[in-house]
Amino acid sequence: MQFSNVLINWYLTSKRDLPWRKTNDPYRIWLSEIMLQQTRVEQGMPYYFRFIEAFPSVFHLAEASQQEVLKLWQGLGYYSRARNLHDTAKYIAEECDGIFPDNYKELKKLKGVGDYTASAVASICYNEPVAVVDGNVYRVLARYFGSDTPINSSAGVKEFKALATELLDKENPSAFNQALMEFGALQCKPKNPLCVSCPFNNSCLALEENRISELPVKLKKGKIRHRFFNYLVFYSEENTTLLHQRKGKGIWNGLYEFPLIETEKQLTALEFLSLEEIKEKTGENSSIQLYNEKPVVHKLSHQHIYARFWLVSLKKTPAKGIPMSKIAKYPVPVLIQNFLNEYEPADY
DNA sequence: AAGGCGGGGAG
DNA sequence: CTCCCAGCCTT
Numbered sequence: 001m002q003f004s005n006v007l008i009n010w011y012l013t014s015k016r017d018l019p020w021r022k023t024n025d026p027y028r029i030w031l032s033e034i035m036l037q038q039t040r041v042e043q044g045m046p047y048y049f050r051f052i053e054a055f056p057s058v059f060h061l062a063e064a065s066q067q068e069v070l071k072l073w074q075g076l077g078y079y080s081r082a083r084n085l086h087d088t089a090k091y092i093a094e095e096c097d098g099i100f101p102d103n104y105k106e107l108k109k110l111k112g113v114g115d116y117t118a119s120a121v122a123s124i125c126y127n128e129p130v131a132v133v134d135g136n137v138y139r140v141l142a143r144y145f146g147s148d149t150p151i152n153s154s155a156g157v158k159e160f161k162a163l164a165t166e167l168l169d170k171e172n173p174s175a176f177n178q179a180l181m182e183f184g185a186l187q188c189k190p191k192n193p194l195c196v197s198c199p200f201n202n203s204c205l206a207l208e209e210n211r212i213s214e215l216p217v218k219l220k221k222g223k224i225r226h227r228f229f230n231y232l233v234f235y236s237e238e239n240t241t242l243l244h245q246r247k248g249k250g251i252w253n254g255l256y257e258f259p260l261i262e263t264e265k266q267l268t269a270l271e272f273l274s275l276e277e278i279k280e281k282t283g284e285n286s287s288i289q290l291y292n293e294k295p296v297v298h299k300l301s302h303q304h305i306y307a308r309f310w311l312v313s314l315k316k317t318p319a320k321g322i323p324m325s326k327i328a329k330y331p332v333p334v335l336i337q338n339f340l341n342e343y344e345p346a347d348y
Numbered sequence: 349a350a351g352g353c354g355g356g357g358a359g
Numbered sequence: 360c361t362c363c364c365a366g367c368c369t370t
Contacts, residue, residue, distance in 0.1 A: 036365040043356060043364085077354025080368075114367045134365045154349065181365055190363060191359060218363090222351065249369085251353065300354055301363095334355065 004169035004176050006199050011179030014186060016041070019048060021178070026100040026125045027058045033117045034085050038078060041185070047076050058100075061086065062093035070254055070331035079254060084112030104130045115161075123173040131164035132177040133157075136184025141167075142216030143188060146205030150219045221302070228266050229307040231258040231336075232281060233291065233343070236314040240321030243330055251300065256330040258309070266295065266306060287313050291343070298335040309339055 015021070018041065020032035031051060035044040050072055055061035061069070066086055073082035088110045092100060101107045103126065108118035115133070122128040131137075138151040141163050149156045169176040187194050193212060195201050206212045234242045243256040261277055269290055272278070282288065288310050295306035322330075327340060 033365065038354085038364055038366055040357070040364050075355075077356085078366085080353070081366090084367085112367065116366060120365065132365075135363070136365070139363095178365090185365080189358095219350095249352080253353090298355095302352065302354090 003167055003200075004172075007179045007183060008169070008172065008175050010187070010199050011175065011182055015179070015182050016186075019045070019052075024125050026102075026121060028052065029121050029124050030100065030113075030117070031085070033120045034081050034112060035076065037081060037117070039076065044076070047073070055089075058089050058098050059093045061089040066254065067329070067331060071329065074255075074331045074337070075334055079252065081112055083254060087111050088113070100125075102126050104128055120177065123177045127172075127174055129168060129170040129173045131161065131168040131173075132181065133161050133164050134181055134184075136181045136188075137164055139190065139216050140180060140184045140188045143193075143206035143212060144200060144204050146209060146211060146215070148215065148217045151216045152219050225303045227303055227305050228263045228295070229305055230261040230263060230267075230272060231307060231309045231339075232261065232278075232312050233258050233309050233339075234312045234314055234318060234321075235324070236317040236321060238317045238321070239324045240317045241324055241327070242318060242320065243322055243327070243332075251303065252333045254331070256332050257336050272310075282312050283314070286315070289313075296335065296338070298333075305335065307335055307339075309343075 020028055023029070032044070032048055035047055035051075051061075054068075054072060055064060064086070066083065069086045070079060070082050073079060073085075076082075091110070092098060100121070101110070102122075104118045104122040107113055107121050108115065110118075113121075119130040119132045122130050123132065138156075138160055141147070141160050142149075142151060145163060147159065147163075149159050151157075151160060164180070167176075167180075187198055195204070195207050195212065198204065198207075201207055206215045232242075234240075242259055244259050245256050246252045246254065259281060261272075261275065261281075263272075263275075267275075273288060278288070289312075291309040291311050293308075295308050298305040298307060332340070
């Protein structure tokens with residue numbers, strides 16, 4: 001039996017019933033693939049349903065505002081995906097009559113579409129024989145072939161793409177690609193893979209050499225950055241507050257948050273209140289109260305954020321004040337949403 | 349080639 | 360706690 005036959009047979013009896021497997025609509029496949037980048041199926045699924053309901057076609061998505069798209073994406077992370085998704089939808093709708101490119105080469109030119117996503121859409125929607133290599137595929141191939149080439153090195157990227165391409169069932173690339181990924185997700189799992197019931201347990205090199213737990217090899221990433229955020233939660237007698245949109249290349253680009261003062265380290269209340277910046281932002285007739293003595297620790301993959309919220313009461317509504325009741329329209333980081341969930345009900 | 353970019357779940 | 364997830368982009 002060939003590798004692909006065994007794999008696809010396993011897939012036909014073991015695959016999950018996922019919504020994007022019921023269609024070949026490139027819009028839906030593309031949407032699902034963008035959402036599933038570095039994201040577990042279980043986490044992405046509710047977002048997929050909400051997007052399909054809100055934006056049934058690429059035209060609907062194209063006509064939405066970026067704020068609407070980011071709001072619906074809120075909580076899924078890697079927000080550049082949402083911005084690129086929206087940009088690409090507008091491009092497809094306005095420049096291509098709503099028709100997606102039908103091949104790998106053209107798909108890869110789209111914003112937010114890299115080697116993996118172009119291969120996935122091309123193979124699933126158009127049966128183009130291009131191999132996908134995602135985290136699952138790296139793991140399955142590294143173990144099956146007993147390769148310790150780091151999967152996140154340039155040599156590893158080349159090696160595993162070549163292996164996947166060689167193995168690919170050119171007659172049925174759609175089923176093969178999805179099967180290989182599904183196999184990695186369900187059978188050849190990172191921890192405690194199900195080798196006992198594995199259809200490849202007589203040909204897997206890592207299993208034979210007892211190296212399953214060592215593979216795949218992955219180069220370690222850099223260390224984490226520690227940041228201290230002080231949010232100024234303004235509120236006036238008319239129940240308005242201030243939000244600010246993050247810009248630039250850092251985290252949460254495009255999302256909103258309360259006016260922020262970042263400090264090098266955790267400050268005492270006295271030190272904080274003596275900051276010139278505070279006096280400028282709060283003005284004369286205000287009072288400041290620390291909301292949480294213990295900072296909220298918000299962990300990103302590459303940063304730890306220690307956040308404290310300062311409630312600032314104002315006598316009059318500030319210019320550009322936003323009614324508290326409208327905050328829900330703004331896309332905010334999970335850190336801010338968690339605060340709102342806890343703070344809002346208590347106050348009104 | 350290396351680093352930035354989110355959030356959540358599993359072990 | 361660490362690791363990893365249907366990766367991509369910039370420098």
